[in-house]
Amino acid sequence: MQNIAELLGCQYPIIQGAMGVICNPEMVAAVSEAGGYGVLGSAFQEDAEELRRQIQQVQTLTGKPFGANLTVLNPRCAEMAQVMVEMGIKAITTSAGDPGPLVQMLKPQGVKVLHVCPTVDKAKKAQAAGVDAVIAEGAESGGIQGHDAVSTMVLVPAVADAVTLPVVAAGGIGDSRGFRAALALGAKGVQVGTRFIASAECIAHENYKAMICQATETDTILIDRTDRIMVRVLPTALAQRLREDPSGGRSAAIPRQNIGKAWIQGDLDAYTLAAGQVAGIVHEVKTVREIIEEMVSPYEA
Template sequence: MNGITSVLGIKYPIIQGGMGNISNAALTAAVSEAGGLGTIGAGTMSADEVEQIILETKTRTQKPFSVNIALSVSPNAVEILKLAVKHGVKIVTLSAGNPAPFIPKLKEAGIKIITVVASVKQAKKAEAAGADVLVAEGFEAAGINSNLETTTLALIPQIVAQVNIPVVAAGGIGDGKGLASMLALGASGVQMGTRFIATKEAPFHEVYKQKLLQANDYETVIVGRSVGKIRRLLNTSYAGKLLEAEKQGITPEEFAELTTEDIHKKGALEGNEEKGFMNGGQVSGLISDIPTVQELLDRMVTEAKERLKISGALL
């Protein structure tokens, strides 16, 4: 076992990223059953909606999974945290806000805390507040991103050097070579979002999955820079509309209205490229098949071991 497998009670050092309002029990449970850590992203969902996904996930797997709460995004963060305690969720992931006020009560309940960070400063604060594991997310990642725009390659070794708890790398990782590279940089594992979209168990629209299969190395775009709300999307017609609106001087409020979770669902769940957006990380260009989650994780670990062995032989 390495740092995160022992702390989180999982087989493989691979975590599923929270997916906001398109989160579901099927994919979450599949990741946990395959040996990784499945994650339910609370997004802007109501406490009742999140509770239903938690309960369904527990019928599909007895293995650990996490509930991800974006503190500055979720209007129901406190209620959802209470649900995690009530239903014996073993792991909670806190992002997009200050986790410190919430950690003590979660720890009292025996819950392990993962905190998402994007800088050394944030990492040190999270460790001091009591986080058990850090997910350090680089600018390559899909969806809402840090305005700091630091890449994963540069971010991981800097954070690893400054903290004493396990660090998980996120952003730009989708295969065993990516896992091996992050382990070589000192990370204890990886978190992936985009790669899990293109799996058999992921209940997302076939148009979304095919967009990932067809993606090239410049298939994603950044929207929201003009309003300080950076988000990485697949380059669809809707993403183009957002970029054009920014050129015309869109306000932060208008941008928020055009990037709601309801619009996200139109793209991801309905496959509507004209009226909804699809999150996608730079790793999209590496995706060439739609395996089962088990096949993906087994393959990644095997490939990572091979790459690390080859790398060692080169020295």
């Protein structure tokens, strides 16, 4: 079965997870330059023109392949997908919803689709919808996830047994041990989020990076967003208040536009800070190249 690096045309089977407003073009390009597969987000751009500008910016920084991410539930998803195609993006990761309509739109144009799945059932449905690979994302991952809470250790081999497509493991991978473990579980590659936030090239504020570097494995908390969506975040005062508030309504109480204020400007009370349990083994900010080279070193040997 195809290795993810072959599928995506990069050197190593390491995909940088989309991370909302903090997958800045410099970081995306740095991941691709270091042999991984950088991925731009599209959920928080002001409009399609902003996405177009960001893609152009990555293209000026690297000639290596990179991709983009679509949140299926984003009302502007089809418009964003069209810009990605026009700008020459060759592979798109999709999440949060049915990838079927996007597959029908993107595959005839030669664009590969890799869909994020939190359960075997969703992985089988994604395969039936015609995706090129599934990203099995365990519940230790940072950011939004379902309520089923299956760990990466169980999800990856279960999905690998259930589908014929290549499987990418996501959730909890932060160094060469996690990378090799994922391959041993049957994955053909990994998707890494939290570890790349604590990279020199990531635009995330130093307060955010510092919280990741100081967190222990028990520090992240799950907040229930009520509509069968949970989000794993760092234990800021805001997150702790939200956890104790059983009424939910998180989105209404905290405007989505506040995300940059918190993630990029460092105001930790403006929005919650997504991060995975792997923060417990991330202790210092490193360059993207250092992170990737450490991750693949025994693999290369």
